[in-house]
Amino acid sequence: MKAYQDMNQDELKTLHQQLSKQYQDMKDLHLQLNMARGKPDFSQVQLSMPLLDVINSHYDFTDKKDYCNYGILDGIDEAKQLFADILETTPEHIIVYGNSSLTIMFDQISRGFTHGYLGHTPWCHLDKVKFLCPVPGYDRHFAITERFGIEMISIPMDENGPDMDLVEKYVNNDESVKGIWCVPQYSNPSGITYSDEVVERFAHLKPAAPDFRIFWDNAYIIHHLYDHHQDHVKNILEACQEAGNPDLVFEFCSTSKVTFPGAGVAAMATSINNKKDILKHLTVQSIGHDKLNQLRHAEYFKSIEDLKHHMSQQAELLRPKFEMVLDIFDKELKPLHIGTWSHPLGGYFITFEAMDNCAQDIVQKCKEAGVILTDAGATFPYGKDPHDSVIRIAPSYPPLNELKQATELFVLCVKLVSVEKLLKL
Numbered sequence: 246m247k248a249y250q251d252m253n254q255d256e257l258k259t260l261h262q263q264l265s266k267q268y269q270d271m272k273d274l275h276l277q278l279n280m281a282r283g284k285p286d287f288s289q290v291q292l293s294m295p296l297l298d299v300i301n302s303h304y305d306f307t308d309k310k311d312y313c314n315y316g317i318l319d320g321i322d323e324a325k326q327l328f329a330d331i332l333e334t335t336p337e338h339i340i341v342y343g344n345s346s347l348t349i350m351f352d353q354i355s356r357g358f359t360h361g362y363l364g365h366t367p368w369c370h371l372d373k374v375k376f377l378c379p380v381p382g383y384d385r386h387f388a389i390t391e392r393f394g395i396e397m398i399s400i401p402m403d404e405n406g407p408d409m410d411l412v413e414k415y416v417n418n419d420e421s422v423k424g425i426w427c428v429p430q431y432s433n434p435s436g437i438t439y440s441d442e443v444v445e446r447f448a449h450l451k452p453a454a455p456d457f458r459i460f461w462d463n464a465y466i467i468h469h470l471y472d473h474h475q476d477h478v479k480n481i482l483e484a485c486q487e488a489g490n491p492d493l494v495f496e497f498c499s500t501s502k503v504t505f506p507g508a509g510v511a512a513m514a515t516s517i518n519n520k521k522d523i524l525k526h527l528t529v530q531s532i533g534h535d536k537l538n539q540l541r542h543a544e545y546f547k548s549i550e551d552l553k554h555h556m557s558q559q560a561e562l563l564r565p566k567f568e569m570v571l572d573i574f575d576k577e578l579k580p581l582h583i584g585t586w587s588h589p590l591g592g593y594f595i596t597f598e599a600m601d602n603c604a605q606d607i608v609q610k611c612k613e614a615g616v617i618l619t620d621a622g623a624t625f626p627y628g629k630d631p632h633d634s635v636i637r638i639a640p641s642y643p644p645l646n647e648l649k650q651a652t653e654l655f656v657l658c659v660k661l662v663s664v665e666k667l668l669k670l
């Protein structure tokens with residue numbers, strides 16, 4: 246196979262005719278597939294069904310009557326311990342919430358605006374509030390900051406994490422920069438894990454704003470695809486504490502992609518100071534979260550080892566999907582030099598980087614042939630990818646046979662759009 250850039254116009258035109266015909270044939274299949282969101286498929290969710298039986302009407306609540314009532318705002322002890330084990334900290338740093346970590350993040354931003362952190366000026370009184378957004382990043386993070394009218398500043402990332410020179414420049418000099426969104430392990434969507442050096446540099450920031458916070462969304466902390474080849478992001482809470490910056494970070498996670506998306510348990514880890522400050526607010530907001538669901542999770546996962554075993558079973562279901570997509574990319578696209586892609590060891594996404602100015606057209610062509618992908622640009626603030634090149638692939642949800650068809654169509658669309666760009670059609 247010849248790289249497309251090395252083809253002359255006549256070769257490209259012939260190729261274009263062939264690819265257009267193949268595309269039409271694919272369209273005639275009337276596919277209806279969706280690879281837009283990183284949802285577990287039903288077989289993954291089924292792994293957690295026994296969790297629904299661990300507490301029932303016969304459960305011995307003798308010492309746990311309070312769990313069936315209002316109260317225990319920061320979560321039951323067993324759930325705090327479980328999340329402390331996941332996040333490698335101790336229970337006094339943990340607040341266990343309801344079903345969604347995204348809701349906690351939204352709440353934290355909202356609290357910054359209405360009440361401020363640790364007695365600092367609420368952001369609603371400021372002329373300008375800015376957030377740093379490592380890109381490509383998680384579209385729902387950007388949606389929250391956009392919703393609050395926060396100015397978002399893109400920060401490029403490489404395989405070690407965000408460009409820390411740039412992060413330090415903004416954070417240490419600009420008082421209106423109040424936070425940064427981070428998915429530090431198996432990042433959504435690039436799959437990279439921040440290096441130890443990057444974590445240390447985060448911990449040693451000297452923010453111009455005293456209420457600057459790192460929003461450390463560790464959504465994929467235990468979501469490895471392989472048992473023996475795993476990333477492990479350095480512990481940010483500990484690093485901040487050691488750097489004399491204990492209040493710098495809010496860390497989030499949930500069991501959404503461990504048990505049931507939408508019906509799992511979410512938690513936050515932070516300094517004792519921040520926790521107290523948050524609880525003052527939370528005590529007005531709620532009389533307690535769903536402690537029976539917390540108990541269900543803690544009873545089902547009696548130890549972190551149980552949890553790791555469960556995640557390894559999840560990985561067995563996910564791994565073939567990732568490997569199939571990557572195999573097809575390697576076979577069909579690698580020799581053509583019309584794109585690059587990530588090879589994640591965990592998380593839920595593969596990031597595909599097409600030639601400049603191709604991503605929107607590829608996503609559109611896939612859609613016209615029946616395969617829905619995440620919108621091009623979605624992984625950038627305001628939905629604007631300056632190179633129009635990044636596409637997020639979410640292989641988890643479709644069954645293998647459908648994923649194969651969808652990937653074949655995707656590859657075809659990448660080829661077709663690339664040839665059209667080279668021909669300037």
Ligand code: PMP
Pocket residue numbers: 283344345346347348383428433462464498499500501506507511
């Ligand atoms: N953070 C990241 C990075 C995610 O990818 C997701 C969901 N896919 C979430 C948060 C949402 O988590 P939750 O269900 O706990 O709100």
